[in-house]
Amino acid sequence: MEVTRNGETYDLSYAKKATLVVVLLPLLVMYTEAMLTPALPTIQKEFAINPNDVSWVLTIYLLVGTVSAAILGKLGDMYGKKKMFLVALGFYTVGVILNGFAPSFQWLLFSRAIQGLGMAIFPLAFSLVREEFPPEMVPQVQGLISAMFGVGMVIALPLGAYVTQHWGWRWTYHSAAPFAIIMFFLAWKVLKESRYINPGKLDWQGAFFLVWxxxxxxxxxxxxxxxxxxxRETLVLFAVSIVGALLLVLWEKRAENPLIPLDIVSSRNPAIVNLGIMFAAFGISMMSQANTYIFQMKPPYGFGKTILESGLLMTPMAGVMLIIAPLAGKLMPKIGAKPLAITGALIASSGLAILSKYATTLSLWQFVGMITYVGAGITLMNISFINVLVFSVPPKVMGVATGANSLFRNFGSTWGPAIAGTVMSTYYILVHIPGVPVPLKIPTTKAYEVLFGTSAGIYLFLAILSLAIVEVMKGGKIREVENGGEKEVEVA
Structure with a gap:
């Protein structure tokens, strides 16, 4: 069955099949990445490395992925988004397979870097959804994709702990590899090539400055x-990065075919969404770190739950996300993305404010209820942001726009754990546990107050920031940005 929207024809049967691919994608990635977290101590022990070294298993993936999302997003605009999506998914699949057979720590870092090249799958998937799906389906599908991130995390954390405990950390990858291969062949068979191509030469100088x-x-x-x-090391690295950022901006302003078109990413809606996603990822990361400690620290400093139990206790949050995300996507064309973004940010902010004051005095189920409430708000806001972005840029540069958005998201995700770790190392008490030779540092109530309180302030800021969004849909109409202007699509 085909439908026509303002001169563009869309195949509904294809859209339904493709939805299966793009919705299962975050389940695969979250399964793979979240299962790694419980395995890190085992990896450290096997390769006889220190905690700082083992953290590079996460860092190298993020470093490579941040750059590849921007570069492969641009290549998707130039040569076809399906082609680059398969390239990215191919790298991800090869990396997952190689990880499980790593004979040394250096090899594991190399294969994790290969896997990181695949991080571009998400911006490319968002672009394909925007191009090939009828406009009224886009918010619903984006909502399902967002919901699956939470569901994948809840499944993977307890399952990863169980697999690592019973079969070893390598089986976290061995068990994921068949699913990665199946996803690759599904994508190859089902997905269509994007209808918009924007040929040109790759901006290699821009890529170099981006890495810098x-x-x-x-x-x-x-x-x-x-x-x-x-x-000194930290300050020098930041200084080098600032110089690279300045050179990137200066170069992209004069480049004929810039890697990151500044006029696109700095226009009103994309700039708001990029800044918003970065701060949202920062807030989520801090909140998640605090949640982990509260769930797993022994009473009276926490609830004393295992990793498996902690994952199961997050199931209500995943369930609510799974309900709210597609429902919000369905209602968004009528209500508008902007009101939902503001509402979601205010819900998250109010819940986090309550947690900042009462996190350590709530009962277990009161705490689960509060993080579920916060998760609902974050889901509403995130779905609204991604839809504002994809309907605010021309289709021919959708890949680079969503790639740049992933770059900002990764920055926020990196800062969150770092700041949370610093806060917990600042506000702590030393507790002597029988059988443990050295006292343990346990975060105090003040640490949680700072973490949840800061996150609450961030989401309040995002609610205010969302007021500046130019609405892209309302009253059953979606406003699409075209190459030469704008058009409205009736979806009611």
Whole structure:
């Protein structure tokens, strides 16, 4: 069955099949990445490395992925988004397979870097959804994709702990590899090539300056909690990154075919969404770190739950996200993305404000209820932001716009754990546990107050920031940005 919207024809049967691919994608990635977290102590022990070294298993993936999302997003605009999506998913699949057979720590870092090249799958998937799906389906599908991130996390954390405990950390990858291969062949068979191509030459100088700007900053943020935020190494890395960022901006302003078109990413809605996503990822990361400690610290400092139990206790939040996300996508064309973004940010902010004051005095189920409430708000806001972005840029540059958005998201995700670790290392007490030779540092109530309170302030700021969004849909109409202007699509 085909439908026509303002001269563009869309195949509904294809859209339904493609939805299965793009919705299962975050389940695969979250399964793979979240399962790694419980395995890190085992990896450290097997390769006889220190905690700082083992953190590079996460860092190298993020470093490579941040840059690849921007570059492959641009290549998707130039040569076809399906082609680059398969390239990215191919790298991800090869990396997952190789990880499980790593004979040394250096090999594991190399294969994780290969896997990081695949991080571009998400911006490319968002672009394909925007191009090939009828406009009224886009918010619903984006909502399902967002919901699956939370569901994948809840599934993967307890399952990863169980697999690592019973079969070893390598089986976290061995078990994921068949699903990655299946996803690759599904995408190859089902997805269509994008209808918009924007040919040109790759901006290699821009890519070089992007690496210069991004890598030192992410390394500095990752290492700062261990070496110190004012350590010479940290300050030098930040300085190098700032120089790279300035050179990137100067170059992209004069480049004929810029890697990151500044006029696109700095226009009103994309700029708001990029800034918003970065701060949202920062707030989520801080909140998640605090949640983990509260769930797993022994009473009276927490609830004393295992990783498996902690994952199961997050199931209500995942369930609510799974309901709210597609429902919000369905209602968004009528209500508008802007009101939902503001509402979601205010819900998250109010819940986090309550947690900042009462987190350590709530009962277990009161705490679960509050993080579920916060998760509902974050879901509403995130879905609204991604839809504002994809309907605010021309289709021919959708890949680079969503790639740049991933870059900002990764920056926020990197800063969150680093700041949370620093806060917890600042506000702590030493507790002597029988059988443990050294006292443990346990975060105090003040640490949670700072983490949840800061996150609450961030989401309040995002609610205010969302007031500046130019609405892209309302009253059953979606406003699409075209190459030469704008058009409205009736979906009611």
């Amino acid at each position: 700007a991004v890598v030192p900053a992410l390394v500095a943020v990752t290492r700062a909690p261990n070496v110190g935020w004012t350590a």
